[in-house]
Amino acid sequence: MAELAGIFASSHGPMIVRSWDKLAPAERQSLDTGFQELGRRITAAKLDALIVISPDHWVNFFLDNLPSICVGVGESHDGPPEPWFKAFPHRKLAGHPALAEHVVRTALARDFEPSVSYQLALDHGFCIPLWKAKVDPLPAIVPVIFNDIEPPFPSFKRCYAWGAMLAEAVKSFPGNLRVGVLGTGGLSHSIGEADMGRIDEAFDRDCIRHFERSDAATLCDFLAERQPGAGNGASEVRNWVAAHGAAGGRGFDLIGYAPIPGVYVGCGFASWKLG
Amino acid sequence: MRDYWLSKLCFDLQTPALADEYRANRDAVLARYPLKPEVRAAIMGDDVAALSKLTNPYLLRFYFLMAGMAEDDYLRRIRASKATADERR
Numbered sequence: 001m002a003e004l005a006g007i008f009a010s011s012h013g014p015m016i017v018r019s020w021d022k023l024a025p026a027e028r029q030s031l032d033t034g035f036q037e038l039g040r041r042i043t044a045a046k047l048d049a050l051i052v053i054s055p056d057h058w059v060n061f062f063l064d065n066l067p068s069i070c071v072g073v074g075e076s077h078d079g080p081p082e083p084w085f086k087a088f089p090h091r092k093l094a095g096h097p098a099l100a101e102h103v104v105r106t107a108l109a110r111d112f113e114p115s116v117s118y119q120l121a122l123d124h125g126f127c128i129p130l131w132k133a134k135v136d137p138l139p140a141i142v143p144v145i146f147n148d149i150e151p152p153f154p155s156f157k158r159c160y161a162w163g164a165m166l167a168e169a170v171k172s173f174p175g176n177l178r179v180g181v182l183g184t185g186g187l188s189h190s191i192g193e194a195d196m197g198r199i200d201e202a203f204d205r206d207c208i209r210h211f212e213r214s215d216a217a218t219l220c221d222f223l224a225e226r227q228p229g230a231g232n233g234a235s236e237v238r239n240w241v242a243a244h245g246a247a248g249g250r251g252f253d254l255i256g257y258a259p260i261p262g263v264y265v266g267c268g269f270a271s272w273k274l275g
Numbered sequence: 276m277r278d279y280w281l282s283k284l285c286f287d288l289q290t291p292a293l294a295d296e297y298r299a300n301r302d303a304v305l306a307r308y309p310l311k312p313e314v315r316a317a318i319m320g321d322d323v324a325a326l327s328k329l330t331n332p333y334l335l336r337f338y339f340l341m342a343g344m345a346e347d348d349y350l351r352r353i354r355a356s357k358a359t360a361d362e363r364r
Binding site (some may be wrong): 058059063192199 | 335
């Protein structure tokens with residue numbers, strides 16, 4: 001059976017790429033330190049496949065059809081289409097259709113009904129962490145898109161349960177495969193809203209404390225209450241919650257956190273201690 | 276609820292050729308979208324506050340980037356508008 005060999009979380013704000021040269025040296029240093037350690041931990045996990053949970057920033061989906069959760073089952077995925085992200089070296093990223101299909105089948109058996117796509121473009125949400133953490137060569141990527149962008153959103157409780165189901169899917173997948181889970185996005189930020197640029201550091205630090213110490217119900221209750229006030233981008237913490245669910249709600253290990261005004265985001269990096 | 280055709284315009288401007296055309300000839304592009312008169316007027320007036328009530332914030336910010344508004348100008352205008360946490364739920 002496959003092994004769940006690593007669980008990770010990372011912020012992904014686009015200004016990390018678009019505004020890199022304009023950031024203060026301390027901001028760049030903070031981000032570099034976080035991504036470098038994230039990359040070291042991902043590389044050490046020697047992954048064959050990586051399930052990446054990220055939102056779709058209006059690249060694949062629109063109001064015509066907006067799945068709450070979509071699993072990418074394609075043999076490959078297109079690289080990021082954003083014109084400012086040409087530096088990302090991969091125009092195609094290999095998928096893992098067999099693992100992806102197993103995730104879908106496990107989800108359905110556990111009373112989840114994900115959408116399925118054979119053809120996805122993976123935007124900056126997926127690719128900034130992979131690029132900045134220098135994950136090379138890339139493992140096969142199984143993208144799982146959570147709708148964190150356009151309300152109404154899946155509940156935090158449900159996202160946690162999704163993560164737990166993902167762990168079950170990995171551990172029941174036949175084959176000698178080392179699989180990781182990476183949740184991207186968050187922590188607090190506000191994009192396009194009246195408080196755009198505001199970082200809610202108090203929320204972020206409370207959030208981290210709950211990941212470190214609280215049970216799942218307490219974490220989810222906290223987020224349901226506080227996340228809507230921490231900016232629309234904070235909705236992406238759903239992807240961290242799914243990673244936490246994959247870890248069984250234990251072992252959260254903060255790599256680093258800093259509010260980075262130059263990218264508008266409270267930037268966090270974490271992994272989970274397994275076993 | 277969102278205004279579908281305003282949102283569609285924002286979404287479609289991810290196509291670089293359309294964004295170029297939009298900056299060169301806004302009327303010609305808007306003519307292809309069945310926009311409500313008040314929405315069209317808000318677009319023509321670069322009315323950030325009015326449009327912010329009608330579409331997703333990510334799309335709105337992207338729209339004004341593509342329309343040629345400087346980020347500082349957008350920030351000034353959006354911060355002068357009103358948004359509540361309840362709208363994000």
